Amino acid sequence: xxxxxxxxxxxxxxxxxxxxxxxxxxxxxxxxxxxxxxxxxxxxxxxxxxxxxxxxxxxxxxxxxxxxxxxxxxxxxxxxxxxxxxxxxxxxxxxxxxxxxxxxxxxxxxxxxxxxxxxxxxxxxxxxxxxxxxxxxxxxxxxxxxxxxxxxxxxxxxxxxxxxxxxxxxxxxxxxxxxxxxxxxxxxxxxxxxxxxxxxxxxxxxxxxxxxxxxxxxxxxxxxxxxxxxxxxxxxxxxxxxxxxxxxxxxxxxxxxxxxxxxxxxxxxxxxxxxxxxxxxxxxxxxxxxxxxxxxxxxxxxxxxxxxxxxxxxxxxxxxxxxxxxxxxxxxxxxxxxxxxxxxxxxxxxxxxxxxxxxxxxxxxxxxxxxxxxxxxxxxxxxxxxxxxxxxxxxxxxxxxxxxxxxxxxxxxxxxxxxxxxxxxxxxxxxxxxxxxxxxxxxxxxxxx
Numbered sequence: 001x002x003x004x005x006x007x008x009x010x011x012x013x014x015x016x017x018x019x020x021x022x023x024x025x026x027x028x029x030x031x032x033x034x035x036x037x038x039x040x041x042x043x044x045x046x047x048x049x050x051x052x053x054x055x056x057x058x059x060x061x062x063x064x065x066x067x068x069x070x071x072x073x074x075x076x077x078x079x080x081x082x083x084x085x086x087x088x089x090x091x092x093x094x095x096x097x098x099x100x101x102x103x104x105x106x107x108x109x110x111x112x113x114x115x116x117x118x119x120x121x122x123x124x125x126x127x128x129x130x131x132x133x134x135x136x137x138x139x140x141x142x143x144x145x146x147x148x149x150x151x152x153x154x155x156x157x158x159x160x161x162x163x164x165x166x167x168x169x170x171x172x173x174x175x176x177x178x179x180x181x182x183x184x185x186x187x188x189x190x191x192x193x194x195x196x197x198x199x200x201x202x203x204x205x206x207x208x209x210x211x212x213x214x215x216x217x218x219x220x221x222x223x224x225x226x227x228x229x230x231x232x233x234x235x236x237x238x239x240x241x242x243x244x245x246x247x248x249x250x251x252x253x254x255x256x257x258x259x260x261x262x263x264x265x266x267x268x269x270x271x272x273x274x275x276x277x278x279x280x281x282x283x284x285x286x287x288x289x290x291x292x293x294x295x296x297x298x299x300x301x302x303x304x305x306x307x308x309x310x311x312x313x314x315x316x317x318x319x320x321x322x323x324x325x326x327x328x329x330x331x332x333x334x335x336x337x338x339x340x341x342x343x344x345x346x347x348x349x350x351x352x353x354x355x356x357x358x359x360x361x362x363x364x365x366x367x368x369x370x371x372x373x374x375x376x377x378x379x380x381x382x383x384x385x386x387x388x389x390x391x392x393x394x395x396x397x398x399x400x401x402x403x404x405x406x407x408x409x410x411x412x413x414x415x416x417x418x419x420x421x422x423x424x425x426x427x428x429x430x431x432x433x434x435x436x437x438x439x440x441x442x443x444x445x446x447x448x449x
Contacts, residue, residue, distance in 0.1 A: 034059040068093040078103035085112035094119040101127040116140035120356035123148035137166035144170045144179040151182045158186040162194035171199020183207035198251030208247045227259040234262045275358040283331040292321040299344040374447035377421040383414045396429040
């Protein structure tokens, strides 16, 4: 029964927002916005669609009841995001969303079942994450960095389910990080290649109860393995600032199909991953690592639906490094329509983890052109035949700052001009966003010669 309920939740998590939209109010966030300017402080039955590359910033303490988030980034900086249900018990969904919490007072408090699909939650500084109902991760990651904390409370039927190579990562590789994941009552269940990684001797996984490992969501009960985290003496004592006291497990360790194993943490600390559609319709991926320990390679995987993934390329890793290392890959033959990308980061011993998912849609903004390129004083963006009204064009510098933004209500045939004479020579980005949130980005060169 437990597995049947869990499988039903995974199916619900993959439902499109359009199928859910009849149940509440839909908000489309197509440019960087503060919550206070875009949504009510208490948002009930809200479907929040955030365009790729766009951040919705929590600039005040807010409450979201029976909500679904899709796409983009949610930023929580020294504020509180309360996620609740109202009426019947309802799951809060995050689908393809990157949540970033920072600041010592940032909090995400979840008083409802929570389902993450192709999403990444990252907690920095001393931010705090609390869940008190079931948590389901599907191809998703929770990163607890710096001195952040995750606390999951409830009883043994309040499951924390990780499937499709989902990860909870405790610590970002820094030896001064003291991030902790505490499970007080719920059952932690790991499926297929999912796991929990504890980064260093100051990071800890705290749970009096055992965790379960299932080969896959359809495996019978005889295939389930149960592992205790008690009576373990690895990585503690010996002069470290803690002792071997149950039920804390200190890193570096991983919790997975082989039990609690010393070492084997994720091969890299990834600090950037982005996708860009080029003028020639190829798609460039770029990422960088802050640290690498025995990393082997990066496998680039692509999908049209977030379910079936295909390997499209491979990049060798540096192996061992304590400095920032930059990597890139170009997909010469992307698919028409949606292209979703993720990196499989593989260690020398074969263990691996996945990055968050980045999405690019090709051909979504019809017949857009701009000239001249390189530009000197002005650049003109022409909306060709078939372009819809409500197109927003942004000029963005290499640091990701929006320098200018203009919106066209004229549709096909309109031309939008940006003065660029005051900008330094270099590479800039022209980002075109249609009314439905579809985005296409091109490189613009500004020259003074």
